[in-house]
Amino acid sequence: MKQSTGKLTIAVLFGGRSGEHEVSLMSARSVLSVLDRARYEVIEVGITQAGAWLTGENVLAAFEQGKVAALLPVCLHPDPSKPGLYGIRSSGVGEVLEKLAEVDVYFPVLHGSYGEDGTLQGLFELADVSYVGAGVVGSAVGMDKGVFKDVMRAHGIPVVESVLALRSEIETDLEAVIRSAEAVSAYPLFVKPANLGSSVGVTKCRSRADLAEGLLEAAQYDRRVLIERGIPDPREIEIAVLGNAAPQVSVPGEVVPGADFYSYDAKYVLDNSALNIPAVLNAAQEAQIRDVAERAFRAVDAAGMARVDFLISRSGEVFLNEINTIPGFTRISMYPKLWEASGLPYPELVNRLVELALERKAERDRTVHQYRRNA
Template identity: 55%
Template sequence: MNKRTGKLRVGVIFGGRSGEHEVSLQSARSVMRALDPAKYEVTPIGITKEGRWIAGDVMAALAEGADARPAALLPEPAHSGSLSLWERVGEREESAPHLTAITELDVIFPVLHGPYGEDGTVQGLLELAGLPYVGAGVVGSAVGMDKAIFKAVMEAHGLPVLPWQLVTRARWLREPEAVLDAVEAHLPYPVFTKPANLGSSVGISKCNNRDELRAGLAEAARFDRRLIVEQGIGRGDQRARELEVAVLGNDEPQASVVGEIRPRRAFYDYVAKYMAAPGSEDESELIIPAPLAPAQSDAIRALAVRAFQAIDSAGLGRVDLLLDDESGALYLNEINTIPGFTSISMYPKLWEASGVSYPELLDRLIALALERHREKMELETTIEPSALSPGGSGPAQGGAQ
């Protein structure tokens, strides 16, 4: 905390090396506008599409290509809270760079969607740096990001997911016809093809026949080395109801009301989410709360919390589910550990409908980040041999030799 002003110093990280770079800019604008200036000093920290960290007028640099200063966060607890600036000594380009601290930070608010930000990579850097940060840790972020691993974890916990198959990009490029045969042998149409590690519906296709499946896998393979083929629900005009629940908390998470998305397109794709003009034929209908029986809504909210806990998530997460309206069967689709955060995104809208305003939601997320960090700081990270219990003849069960 800044002792002079009494304000928390919040670093907001956004941009990133991801197909969701532009979505991240939209979310970050909303977050920074809504953070109460009476409580927080906000430092924008940008990551370009090439992976360079920058400071200064970050939004202009990322959105318009303006110049910005290179920056870095050191992965060392000794430098915890220090955002440093790379500067060159002398006038020659080959001069050795050095680091100069340009600000101190109390907590980081990552607003990074997709790979290299939502997948545990940035979270790992922040753990090494000893900085509190909003959202899931390394494990929860990685599992939530990888659709195949997420589904496997849900199955291990006895939680419902649709039938699915994992296809590697290498196998698809090497033997496409065999891959198509294998998918058709196990999954009836329609199916959905997806990159395993991407969000915002980037690279996702709905496939109703072999030709569309071939095109869908080729599209997904543009973005990832692991591809998912997932069973669709319904035939013809019938399709699943797409439900979303916002979860908030650490060890005792709470679920928002249930929301429903009714896309006018084939499914809730990138165009429907971010490009559809209001009132256009591409605009999806967002219904909050979803028209559900109270018992059904309670079951959906409870399932969302169980999924959140199963991947050891923290802070926030948007759980997406599919409901087969004909059979009543419910399936977990995915968890977004850093969901879209514009003022009209589903996560804040669901909490607004549950009685938590956008600024209050940001306050609670920052408080949860600090709470989780304090708990970590109470843990022992080193062991002195003299402190071990006497009399042991070997390592404990499961210990390393």
């Protein structure tokens, strides 16, 4: 539904409640800078760390400066008969909802929990709106490293050996968790919160003492913690997938972390990691990575976009490490750079994602929700 201007209205959502709030602001800065204003009416919606949705003028700049007091609280109603964004204003009688704008496509540029994990996508589904990226299942399975690995195993896709532990088990019987972790493999082991990204809470453990510390660290961030075999000096290869039912795969890229592993600091602080695009791989490895990336995308029912990350051992074995359904999206991030290297410039990539969101909504709308009994 185009508005009177003939433009599509895109609501770009950024910030959010996860530990990747700041990363989201960086991604959103780039997305907002390339959205073609001749084509789109753009509404910025910032979500605070506490979960408040705010809009107004120059929302992103206000978030970057931490000065959000003047912005207007908004909400998306879960009732599909009340579409669009509503402003929430205080009046003498309480809070009043006031229709602000119709929105054609929601573009969540949110990483991690409450943005990339299916929860926000659940609201989009309830509200029956078009949105960029994977739906509820694809987002949730892509986010949860434990469930994701099990799904990959069920599809015969190679992932490293791992075991899950609950926070409650770590707290009540650390010894038993350590024993089950040591049964997975010799050290080094990697410990990670099941649902997080940007390497927050990820520890490389070389000893039992490291493991105990890493488990407690990861357990702060999630109820479930994944412990897996560490691949010594892995090559880290990432590839971008774009599409819905017939996804396309980009050229592969390689990350060379500027630290012992691709830690939070290596990603965002040290600024000494290199991205090599295209990655130099032998033909068999490249073919395997392309094929596995597409199969993984389909297996989790991803949509729109995803970046699929691999680890290659020194002996050349390829393991799928993770899928990111809302990958880093700055101009210097791997996902847009992989598409640029594959012939799709960043502004066109964003246009394509909007088209894919509309296409997926049209496909969803074909689903019958009332049982049609045969006469």
